[in-house]
Every structure is written in structure tokens, then in C-alpha cells.
Amino acid sequence: GKNRLAVKVIRWSDGTYMENQDMIRMSGIIRDVYIYQTPDTYIADFFLIPELRDDLATGSVKLDVDLKHRVGAPEPRTVEFELVNNQTGKRVLSKTAKSEAGKVQFSAEIANPDRWHVEQPNLYTAFITLKKGNQVEEVLRQDVGFRRFSWDEYGNMYLNGARYMIRGVNAHDTSEHAGRTLSYDEMVKDVTTMRALNINSL
Numbered sequence: 001g002k003n004r005l006a007v008k009v010i011r012w013s014d015g016t017y018m019e020n021q022d023m024i025r026m027s028g029i030i031r032d033v034y035i036y037q038t039p040d041t042y043i044a045d046f047f048l049i050p051e052l053r054d055d056l057a058t059g060s061v062k063l064d065v066d067l068k069h070r071v072g073a074p075e076p077r078t079v080e081f082e083l084v085n086n087q088t089g090k091r092v093l094s095k096t097a098k099s100e101a102g103k104v105q106f107s108a109e110i111a112n113p114d115r116w117h118v119e120q121p122n123l124y125t126a127f128i129t130l131k132k133g134n135q136v137e138e139v140l141r142q143d144v145g146f147r148r149f150s151w152d153e154y155g156n157m158y159l160n161g162a163r164y165m166i167r168g169v170n171a172h173d174t175s176e177h178a179g180r181t182l183s184y185d186e187m188v189k190d191v192t193t194m195r196a197l198n199i200n201s202l
Helices: 014-018 184-196
Strands: 041-052 058-069 078-085 091-098 103-111 124-132 135-144 149-151 157-159
Touching: 041 124, 041 135, 058 078, 058 124, 078 103, 091 103
Parallel strands: none
Antiparallel strands: 041 058, 058 103, 078 091, 078 124, 124 135, 149 157
């Protein structure tokens, strides 16, 4: 049928004054806007927790998936959970479960996962697939990193067992040509400049 898509751009709001920071004030849509269609039974939300154990050699991952149906209770579905190592392309985890009352839970251990570090950001890709029988209805992907932060009694921070110091800045996306919208090259230049100045957090 026919649909009307309306967009309202609000220039000033209560939040404008509550979060008044040192940034250029511009109104408009500065990020990509898109719409998408889901099946009648769909993945409404998921919560993915990757962890690295104290031994720094064992990873664990937990995943909660919530399904919803447009009218009434979610219909029975199968959910597949896969984890792929981005460096090698190897699938390190593959699990399947049937939904019960619209919820699915997974938990697993990963032996010797590639550890994430700010200097070597090793990542895995998680694929969450919703199926009705053998038919794929929806696929979601999420980057996953295994890392461990800890602190000693003096307040020193450790990342994966090594002392770590955060040197961060408050950054506001600003382009001299396009205002609040940055091109890919401008984003790379910003990050490269910050890393040259030993900044490791935004």
C-alpha cells in the first residue's frame, strides 16, 4: 500500500542546553538514515557478551536473543549462532537452538582466542541467523573482541595482563567542507593525527 515517511529536524531542545559542549552548532541530518523490513517473526534484540578469563588463554561468549511477532506470541523458530575469526576466516563456533517463548540463549568457551588490543585490534564476527525450517529469514552480524581489563589495589589498569594507560580526548566530528558530516578520508586523517600524538581513546 501507500505509506508516508516524515522526518522532523529539531534545531533546539532541552538536550541542546544540557549537553552544551565546545562544538560547532549545526542543524540537519548528519548521519545515514535508512528503513528496513523484517519478517513477521523477527530478532527484536540481542545481547552478546565476550569475555577473556583470568588465564588470558580461554575466552567465553554468551548470547541472549529476543524474538517478537507482529501479532501475538512469536512463532517457533530456529536460531543459529556462528563465530568466525576475521584473521583466518575460520569458523570457531557454530550452535543452533530452537526458540522458547521468544527467547534463545547460547554460551560457549573459545580456546586460545586472538586477543583484542588497541595496537592489534583482533576481531571475530558473530552471525545470528533466524530460520523457519530451512528458510533463512534474517541474518544479523556483530564484531566481537576478546579482552580483559583489570585493576590492582593502587588503581592501575591492566589490559590483557599488561599495564595500560588511557589517553583520551573529547572529539566532535567537524569538516571544514561539509560541517558535521565527515568523509572517510577525513575520519582516517583525524584518527591518524590522534595516534601520532599518542591518543588512544575517544
